[in-house]
Amino acid sequence: MSHKPLKPGEEATDTPLGADATLGFIGHVETPWKRLSDCPKRADPEGPESLVVVNAPWDRALEGVEGFDWIELYLWFHKARRDLLLIAPHHADGPRGVFSLRSPVRPNPIAVTNVRLIAREGARLRVAGLEALDGTPLLDIKPGRCPYA
Amino acid sequence: MSHKPLKPGEEATDTPLGADATLGFIGHVETPWKRLSDCPKRADPEGPESLVVVNAPWDRALEGVEGFDWIELYLWFHKARRDLLLIAPHHADGPRGVFSLRSPVRPNPIAVTNVRLIAREGARLRVAGLEALDGTPLLDIKPGRCPYA
Numbered sequence: 001m002s003h004k005p006l007k008p009g010e011e012a013t014d015t016p017l018g019a020d021a022t023l024g025f026i027g028h029v030e031t032p033w034k035r036l037s038d039c040p041k042r043a044d045p046e047g048p049e050s051l052v053v054v055n056a057p058w059d060r061a062l063e064g065v066e067g068f069d070w071i072e073l074y075l076w077f078h079k080a081r082r083d084l085l086l087i088a089p090h091h092a093d094g095p096r097g098v099f100s101l102r103s104p105v106r107p108n109p110i111a112v113t114n115v116r117l118i119a120r121e122g123a124r125l126r127v128a129g130l131e132a133l134d135g136t137p138l139l140d141i142k143p144g145r146c147p148y149a
Numbered sequence: 150m151s152h153k154p155l156k157p158g159e160e161a162t163d164t165p166l167g168a169d170a171t172l173g174f175i176g177h178v179e180t181p182w183k184r185l186s187d188c189p190k191r192a193d194p195e196g197p198e199s200l201v202v203v204n205a206p207w208d209r210a211l212e213g214v215e216g217f218d219w220i221e222l223y224l225w226f227h228k229a230r231r232d233l234l235l236i237a238p239h240h241a242d243g244p245r246g247v248f249s250l251r252s253p254v255r256p257n258p259i260a261v262t263n264v265r266l267i268a269r270e271g272a273r274l275r276v277a278g279l280e281a282l283d284g285t286p287l288l289d290i291k292p293g294r295c296p297y298a
Contacts, residue, residue: 020225139256140256143249
């Protein structure tokens with residue numbers, strides 16, 4: 001993967017990250033955001049509709065999900081680089097540690113996003129408020145909390 | 150790994166989960182809970198102190214974390230079985246899909262827990278409110294939200 005050049009004060013590590021456990025994708029999301037630059041910075045529960053597609057046999061594990069108004073999606077940000085230690089965000093004066101930021105760039109790029117469940121249609125969930133790139137792999141779904149609360 | 154027998158209505162899958170991406174452990178947690186049966190069901194911000202230990206070079210990415218009162222820990226529940234589709238929880242009448250529960254048993258057993266940051270001491274964070282098993286691998290740290298809010 002080719003990466004943008006580092007900004008002043010940013011730091012990457014040469015130490016390879018271990019491969020200590022494996023993830024299995026259980027599906028993917030289909031969203032209106034076709035390029036990373038299109039993705040909204042924050043989820044908007046009044047935003048356009050997206051689709052969560054769950055592969056067999058994991059669609060069986062959706063039983064009961066239809067009872068929730070909000071669900072948490074666990075996504076794998078497969079486009080993110082994983083070697084950065086310090087990042088210089090737009091909103092800050094100088095570089096900061098990756099663990100003091102919610103940037104998608106991190107050693108294990110797992111994102112948890114809370115979306116509004118519109119409807120379940122078999123192995124597909126229609127949701128609102130998803131800010132992820134179209135095609136992002138899905139890791140997990142959990143009952144969520146209303147973000148207005 | 151040997152597993153407890155399934156309860157009536159519970160279902161596991163024989164379909165192997167893919168190995169679509171790898172995780173690198175960036176550290177681990179040290180908690181008072183030495184057996185799964187000791188672990189509290191919920192994090193308690195007034196609970197006993199635990200330690201988050203971050204391995205080099207990732208300790209460098211902690212810069213700025215000390216400014217937060219609450220942090221989210223992303224943990225890998227390495228003891229959890231990953232093949233269950235339907236679970237019969239104690240609190241429910243019958244079996245329910247794994248994705249309608251917040252059980253630690255799931256295809257990709259990632260837990261996000263919000264803890265109170267007491268102090269940073271170099272590559273170690275002293276925290277309160279951690280309910281995970283002693284030795285649980287650490288995947289990520291993000292600025293958190295106060296659970297009282």
